Amino acid sequence: MKPSLSTKQLQLLDTAESLFSQKGFDGTSVRDIAEAAGINTAMISYYFGSKEKLMEEIFERKSLNIKEKVANLLKDDSLNPLEKMYSLVDMYIEGILSRKTFHRILLCEQIINQNPSIITMLDKMKTKNSEYINDLIRLGQRKGLFKKNIDIPMMTNTLIGTVSHTLVNLDFYKTYHHMEGLKDEEFERVVKKRLSVHIKNIYKAILTHES
Amino acid sequence: MKPSLSTKQLQLLDTAESLFSQKGFDGTSVRDIAEAAGINTAMISYYFGSKEKLMEEIFERKSLNIKEKVANLLKDDSLNPLEKMYSLVDMYIEGILSRKTFHRILLCEQIINQNPSIITMLDKMKTKNSEYINDLIRLGQRKGLFKKNIDIPMMTNTLIGTVSHTLVNLDFYKTYHHMEGLKDEEFERVVKKRLSVHIKNIYKAILTHES
DNA sequence: CAAAATTAATTAAACGTTTGTTTAATTCCC
DNA sequence: GGGAATTAAACAAACGTTTAATTAATTTTG
Incomplete structure (x- = not known):
């Protein structure tokens, strides 16, 4: 400790x-x-x-640890696999947008950082996060609800990539949709909601068989 | 000149x-x-x-200028709106992955750069690129092929975000899919193809009415 | 066409700042 | 009074840029 x-x-x-x-x-x-x-x-x-x-x-102090939450998700019988994926999507949106400053640093340091102990930290984080998504998707596949040939890292790239790129271009997004008048918290609430709907739509379309 | x-x-x-x-x-x-x-x-x-x-x-020298290409796309009668969007997707994938080093810089500098003339350059680029996608999507909407309530910047975020996050995590992707043996060019070819299929699927699902 | 004059390219050294860190002295608190 | 917290000052190293001298290339001239 x-x-x-x-x-x-x-x-x-x-x-x-x-x-x-x-x-x-x-x-x-x-x-x-x-x-x-x-x-x-x-x-x-x-x-x-x-x-x-x-x-x-x-x-x-700021690295995202979703291990426990995902473990709970996996054994939660009240949710079907797609709902679990939805929950994971919201976890990432919340985790990234409520730590905006840190994630801006993360985005840069992923590219230019040379500090060995930070490289190790990032590698662990990526591997862990990937395993979680793996488990959730495999579960849906075993139950026959998800398609078989899913490129899992590509799903992660779309989730994290979309949220990250939205984070970096928050100002542009605000201007585009004429939301300059909104209070910060309200704007953030709107963005989170729209990201949530948007990415869940994507995940549903790619993971499941129906439209 | x-x-x-x-x-x-x-x-x-x-x-x-x-x-x-x-x-x-x-x-x-x-x-x-x-x-x-x-x-x-x-x-x-x-x-x-x-x-x-x-x-x-x-x-x-390296900033992506797709103005002319999109202009040609818009007036190309041999393609329907969805095919035009597909073409745009491939343009971005090619534009980013064939300029890997520059786009790594771009990703960092979007966040931390304070140089006024670079800020101006980036703003122009974003606005232009957004306008192009706008035009293409509006075209599909006028022809009744695309849904009405599309969050256009969100579409851009998913396109650029997914490609960028894939770029940053190329090594991880290679390892995950056991493609360490592949030659660089071949690996790049595979990644571009998978990104292309993946994002076109997403675009089709979100833009059009059918499954 | 060669020699001289002029301009451009290249160099090592020096410039004044700023960098991250350490020191040694001082203040604070129990 | 003694250990921790805080300070201003000093440290060498590295920074981006400039200088002044030298070499290379080009142009002008006789």
């Missing part, structure tokens, strides 16, 4: 996450972070050891 | 593009680029003015 963090440590993590998501890891200096958090620069090394380890801490 | 670039300038652009896509703009130094290209560091400022302008040059 890791020691819990102090208020100032959490403040540094939040500030760093915000700046990393705006300017990237390499584009953000420890002085930027410290100044924005109103804390002395040396405290970052003092608390976390280094800028890199601060980033690792952010990843450890 | 811009003056055409010398061999060494092109060499610098290619080297820079490759390094930016691996380590990001801020994670790549002008010394990195110059050394990798076997050219003196000062030549970057000499040729392009600055590191930032070098990046702008990369964007100007």
